[in-house]
Amino acid sequence: MKIGVIGLGRLGRIHTTNLVQHVPEAEVKILADPRVEETEEWGRNLGDFEIVADWHIPLKDPEIDAVVIASPTTLHGEMLKEAVKAGKHVFMEKPLAHDLETAKELFETLSNVSVKIQIAFNRRFDHNFRKIKSFIDSGKLGEVHLIRTTSRDPHLPDIEFVKKSGGIFFDFMIHEFDTARFLTGSEVVEVYAGGSVLLDPRIGEAGDFDTAYAMLKMENGAICVIDVSRKAVYGYDQRVEVFGSKGSARAENDRETNVIMSTEEAVCTDKPLYYFPQRYMKSFANEIEAFVESVLEEKPVSVGVEAGYRSILIARAADVSARENRPVRIAELL
Ligand SMILES: NC(=O)c1ccc[n+]([C@@H]2O[C@H](COP(=O)([O-])OP(=O)(O)OC[C@H]3O[C@@H](n4cnc5c(N)ncnc54)[C@H](O)[C@@H]3O)[C@@H](O)[C@H]2O)c1
Structure with a gap:
């Protein structure tokens, strides 16, 4: 299972590290963050990643099965919609969106899609x-x-x-x-x-x-x-x-x-x-492991869009x- 990570700040780095170190079934292929140089410097010792500024690149890559979205909250809604449209499974940081209107639209349009969407309520x-x-x-x-x-x-x-x-x-x-x-x-x-x-x-x-x-x-x-x-x-x-x-x-x-x-x-x-x-x-390691397992074993995620909306x-x-x-x-x- 090949994964692209979007947003390499505090949480994006935690999820990438956990995927590399604890989830052998997954391979992180692309890291997307406008802060390319910082991301390159950080990622150098962890693996051989393709590092890009534009978050659309992992969505267009046919090899990518799933994306982790760990960008600022105001971008969650748009990125989630685009990722699902591109047919990617999504693990996304909380909250689902920065306002109720966007969250409601996501809940109404994405509750029954065929790809997995897990919201990162790590507790x-x-x-x-x-x-x-x-x-x-x-x-x-x-x-x-x-x-x-x-x-x-x-x-x-x-x-x-x-x-x-x-x-x-x-x-x-x-x-x-x-x-x-x-x-x-x-x-x-x-x-x-x-x-x-x-x-x-x-x-x-x-x-x-x-x-x-x-x-x-x-x-x-x-x-x-x-x-x-x-x-x-x-x-x-x-x-x-x-x-x-x-x-x-x-x-x-x-x-x-x-x-x-x-x-x-x-x-x-x-x-x-x-x-x-x-x-x-x-x-954090447990939740991303559970997401990969849901995708690979075609099991429902335990915390999805509805939990995000509610x-x-x-x-x-x-x-x-x-x-x-x-x-x-x-x-x-x-
Ligand atoms: N589960 C938790 O306990 C927990 C804790 C902290 C933050 N979070 C959530 O994680 C998300 C990220 O928070 P953070 O603390 O990692 O923030 P951060 O500011 O450390 O990182 C955000 C990253 O996104 C990047 N980014 C900005 N615009 C982008 C774009 N267009 N495309 C790709 N990347 C872009 C930034 O350059 C930055 O590297 C937030 O939604 C926040 O609510 C969750």
Whole structure:
């Protein structure tokens, strides 16, 4: 299976590295990014790739079976449509699109196409989230009543990234929205959300928040409470707790070691793993491996366009809720 990667920034490089190092069934043939020189310099030690500036080139290449799209979010919609039109299987970074209108159009036109489309909600492939999901599915926790998730980045993103990101609900909290659907197996019916600008006024000037919360009411009655921040001084804070009628399950942060040092002054552990390339590396490898397996074995992908669309519906509801200071029902947006 031959693959072209479009967009060789942080995520494009992670996916390329994982394909080369962990997925022997796949061969990365083309890397497409307007930053050709940087891409050449980066890719030199990893493999013998054809490096091009124009993302249409892998789509026109008849040898290419699939593309990985890891470009800025504003380009996702157009690139996905073109890739499908060219008959390529697609693994695409989240979010599906930068706005609800584009996401809806993609959902309506691409839900039943013959090529595979996987959206990169990597937490579904993470060891902690998966284990909690297995407890829920086996009935060990009983009926799920409450979910709490926390996601806090270790440092602020570049302001230029913020401007193109689609906003904190579309870019960042989108992972929690998908997690809520994944863990409860239910759809969101109502969202109440809010945000503040506490870290950098330029984020506010760009029309965004850097600190935010959301409460989701699910169709089955479960409630999900989410908090996010663009900066936690102690590292990448990724926690989740599911509380059900028969018990609860909680995932704490992963650390470099599990050593606890206790002295007269304090009880200390390692800090959480620094950021997503450290914390979620195994999940990134798992998700791309699963995509290649779906293509080669002609199996449905486990997270596709519908999950991408539903998470964007929730993000839009959260955005409206935060700006209008009121609960927003998903039905309002359909
Ligand atoms: N799953 C996750 O945990 C996670 C984490 C971070 C980012 N992301 C997502 O990954 C995507 C990329 O984010 P990133 O952090 O890697 O961004 P980035 O800015 O590091 O990389 C984007 C790359 O796309 C390239 N690019 C720009 N225009 C292009 C074009 N026309 N054709 C081809 N390439 C083009 C840029 O030159 C850059 O190299 C975003 O959609 C983001 O939401 C996902």
